[in-house]
Structures are given as C-alpha cells and as structure tokens.
C-alpha cells in the first residue's frame with residue numbers, strides 16, 4: 076500500500092491509497108534478475124570477454140574531454156563509420172544501447188495485440204522479456220534434445236499473424252547455428268514478418284548474413300560490442316536492416332541512448348582488428364582444449380560455435396554451480412531454460428583461464444562423487 080503523500084498536502088485533502096497500475100501485460104511479466112552480484116571471481120557466466128578490451132579503446136576513454144561529457148552524444152557520425160565498416164549505407168544502421176535496447180525498440184516498433192513472435196527455444200532470455208511487455212503473443216518453437224536449430228518446426232509455426240521471428244545465431248545457450256540457406260528460406264516464407272538475426276557471437280563463428288541486409292527485404296541483423304570486443308559495460312550494439320524498416324526503428328529509438336564514452340570507443344574498437352583477432356583466436360583454442368577436458372570427464376556437451384559451451388551436469392546442477400562459485404569460477408545454470416534441465420553453460424575465456432576452469436571442474440566433480 077502507498078503511504079499517503081504528505082508534503083504539500085493540506086489537512087482534509089483526500090488520501091490516495093491505490094498505486095497507479097501498469098498495463099496488464101506488464102503486471103503479468105516475470106521478474107528477470109540476472110545473477111550479477113559478487114563477480115570478482117573467474118567470470119564464465121555471462122559470455123563476456125573475460126580479459127580486456129583493446130588497449131586502444133582504453134586510450135580513447137582516457138582522452139575523453141569535459142566538453143565531450145557536457146554535450147549530448149551525437150550518434151550519426153559514428154553510424155556512418157560503422158556502416159562503412161559493414162559495407163552498408165548509413166541509413167541502414169542504427170547504433171543502440173547494447174543489443175538489448177535494439178531488441179526492445181524493434182519489438183516496440185512492430186508488435187501489436189494480434190501479432191505473434193516466433194522464438195526458437197531455448198534462446199536468449201531478453202527476447203521473451205521484451206516480447207512479453209508488448210501485447211503480442213509469444214510462440215515458442217522447441218528444439219529437439221540435440222538443441223540444433225529447429226528449422227522445420229519453425230517453418231511450420233509461421234502464420235499470417237507472425238510479425239517477428241528472433242534467431243540468435245549462434246544461439247545461446249546451445250551454441251548451435253541456423254545455416255544461411257535456412258535463414259533465407261525463413262525470410263522468404265514469412266515476408267510479412269521481421270526476421271531478426273542476432274549475431275552477438277558472430278566473431279567466434281565467422282558466419283554472417285549481414286551482407287544480405289537490404290537484399291532480403293525483411294531481414295534485420297543485430298551485432299554487439301559486449302562480447303568479443305570486451306565492452307559489455309559500455310553498452311553498445313547495433314541494428315542493420317533495410318531503410319524501409321530502419322526508419323520505424325529510428326522513430327522509437329532515443330537520439331541519445333548511446334552515450335559519449337561508448338561513441339568515443341567505437342573507432343578504436345573497430346580499427347584494432349589485431350586485438351580482436353588475437354582474442355577470438357585465443358578463445359577458439361581454449362574452447363577446443365576445454366572440450367577435450369569435458370570429454371575426459373565424460374560430461375555430455377553440445378557442439379558450440381560461440382564463446383561458451385553447454386554441459387550436462389544432471390540433477391545436481393545447482394550444487395555444481397555453487398561449488399564452482401565457492402572455488403572461484405562462476406558458471407551459469409541454464410536448467411530453467413526450456414529443454415535444458417540439468418544443463419550448465421560455461422563461457423570460454425583464455426587458455427590460461429580455461430586451465431584453471433578445468434582444474435576446478437575436476438575438483439568439484441570429485442567432491443560431488445565423494446558425497447554420493
């Protein structure tokens with residue numbers, strides 16, 4: 076119950092006892108609390124870069140002037156730069172406050188009460204969060220036990236009401252991918268829907284459909300600077316799509332949502348390809364080593380094209396995650412994801428970090444065995 080509003084109230088004023096209520100859909104939304112507290116250990120829980128961003132980005136941050144801080148951020152010149160980097164026109168690209176804002180804005184711009192959002196699941200949680208804040212209906216399309224992209228079921232789920240289809244490619248938490256041919260076919264079979272292909276983990280797989288932006292008329296691609304670039308704290312992402320769709324995105328997007336610090340870091344982040352290549356190479360080698368270590372422990376795992384791997388721990392998944400945390404390694408329990416009971420996602424960092432992770436994993440598994 077709200078406390079009566081006291082300051083300025085005259086004696087005898089009516090006391091408002093009921094709080095203003097949000098839309099019914101917002102009231103029905105599940106709360107989402109990512110486990111962010113106390114993350115000073117080895118962070119293998121959020122698929123971030125586990126080391127650092129490029130030193131050139133650090134230099135740009137240190138050189139920020141007070142003038143740059145007092146002014147409202149100007150996104151357009153940086154959109155021009157990023158568009159050139161992606162071989163697209165400026166009007167086809169919008170920078171956003173992380174891909175999360177991009178998803179939010181896209182859903183706000185396109186979804187109405189009679190619409191359906193198709194989500195191959197399990198997938199990235201925020202699609203469901205933002206879709207459930209709209210009046211549209213969420214249609215989950217469950218992957219089989221191999222967690223491969225459910226192409227045929229997704230095609231079968233397309234209806235005249237389908238308005239958005241969101242595909243994380245590579246997907247999280249599975250690490251699996253839809254092929255380029257599958258994406259093109261989905262776009263063709265749902266010309267009345269926006270096909271969002273979220274390439275947050277693009278750098279780790281090297282496959283993209285961003286070259287089809289403007290060619291496939293309903294395709295919008297998302298990219299982030301939170302993963303390989305190591306800038307999750309700055310909140311920088313983008314949407315790339317045909318001008319006809321991007322103009323609606325821009326109507327909803329705040330002109331100032333990408334802050335000056337993030338904008339200043341964008342040119343050096345894009346320029347320092349040597350750093351990016353080094354980090355991605357390191358992760359790919361570490362992933363191969365870590366997969367070998369998982370196989371040696373006889374743990375089931377799903378083939379991954381990204382900087383994480385999903386592992387079957389079984390009924391004692393919560394205990395496993397807790398023991399790993401106590402031993403200084405944070406991993407992410409994905410048991411509540413559809414079709415993921417007993418499965419834990421482990422981010423891949425550098426080779427050295429993953430050696431620490433495998434040693435800890437072995438100790439934790441031995442301790443759990445001893446308790447049986």
Ligand code: PMP
Nearest residue numbers: 173174175199243275299301312
């Ligand atoms: N898309 C996918 C598939 C993700 O896994 C994540 C982060 N975990 C994001 C988007 C969020 O990206 P950003 O930090 O740019 O909001």
